[in-house]
Amino acid sequence: MKEEEKITQAVIDTKYISIEMSQLEPNEGQLDGLPANPREIKKEKLELLKENIQKYPEMLKLRGLIVYPIEDGKYIIIGGNMRYQAMRELGFSNAPCIVIPKDTSVEHLKAYTILDNNGFGKWDWESLANEWETSELEDWGLDLPIQESEINMDEFFDGVGNEDEKSKGEKLTVSIPDELAEKKDEIKSLIETALSSEDFSGIKVK
Numbered sequence: 001m002k003e004e005e006k007i008t009q010a011v012i013d014t015k016y017i018s019i020e021m022s023q024l025e026p027n028e029g030q031l032d033g034l035p036a037n038p039r040e041i042k043k044e045k046l047e048l049l050k051e052n053i054q055k056y057p058e059m060l061k062l063r064g065l066i067v068y069p070i071e072d073g074k075y076i077i078i079g080g081n082m083r084y085q086a087m088r089e090l091g092f093s094n095a096p097c098i099v100i101p102k103d104t105s106v107e108h109l110k111a112y113t114i115l116d117n118n119g120f121g122k123w124d125w126e127s128l129a130n131e132w133e134t135s136e137l138e139d140w141g142l143d144l145p146i147q148e149s150e151i152n153m154d155e156f157f158d159g160v161g162n163e164d165e166k167s168k169g170e171k172l173t174v175s176i177p178d179e180l181a182e183k184k185d186e187i188k189s190l191i192e193t194a195l196s197s198e199d200f201s202g203i204k205v206k
Contacts, residue, residue, distance in 0.1 A: 016064050016096040021088055023074055024067065024095060026081045027113065031070065033106035037081045039117050048141045049086045060087070064096035066116060068109060075099070078109055079116030 029036035053060065066079030077084050078100060087095055100109070125145060128137060137144060 016061065016098060018094045019065075019067065019075060019097045019099075020094055021084075021092055024065070024084060024097075025070075025074055025076050026084060027076050027078065031068070031076055031106070031109070034076075034109050034113070037077075037113065039081065041082050041085060045141055046082065046086055046089075048139070049082060050090055052140060053083075053086055053090060061096050064098060066100065066112060067097045068100045068104070069102050078112050 027034065027037040060083070063083075064080070065077055065084055067075035068078050069075050075097070084095065100112070128142075128144075134144065
């Protein structure tokens with residue numbers, strides 16, 4: 001049977017099994033040919049994930065860990081290294097897992113590692129802004145971009161000090177998230193245009 005056929009059958013037969021946390025190992029490159037998990041785990045995101053696991057523990061059954069069996073009854077985590085760390089810190093003794101067939105090639109394991117973390121879709125930011133609660137989205141760990149419409153130059157500069165203070169120069173700092181990095185120059189140009197009037201001549205954009 002070809003590998004693709006075996007994997008297709010494995011998908012059909014897939015079901016979660018409970019595995020003790022002590023049998024699970026994060027992917028640290030211990031399997032020959034499979035690089036270590038390339039995802040960085042940020043402390044603040046890990047804390048958010050832990051909070052959400054406590055609020056919605058049933059999600060772990062819907063999206064368990066993807067693991068690959070190695071020697072001594074151990075398993076390497078191919079997908080879900082961050083979920084594993086969160087569960088371990090929360091004191092879980094077992095984790096719901098999908099076991100990848102032992103005869104799966106390293107090439108497929110490498111693909112699974114990236115595919116499990118890769119988001120192919122694109123958020124509809126307008127829909128999120130109009131139909132979802134911002135506080136909930138942030139609680140769930142979604143990084144919201146700064147929308148251009150949120151920068152109201154008239155309101156922003158209402159509190160700028162007197163003329164003597166302006167003459168000393170004011171500095172405006174605008175943080176641009178990764179999602180809008182490609183528009184950095186465009187946003188800067190818009191701000192500089194807004195500051196081009198005499199009223200704001202002492203303010204510099206960096």
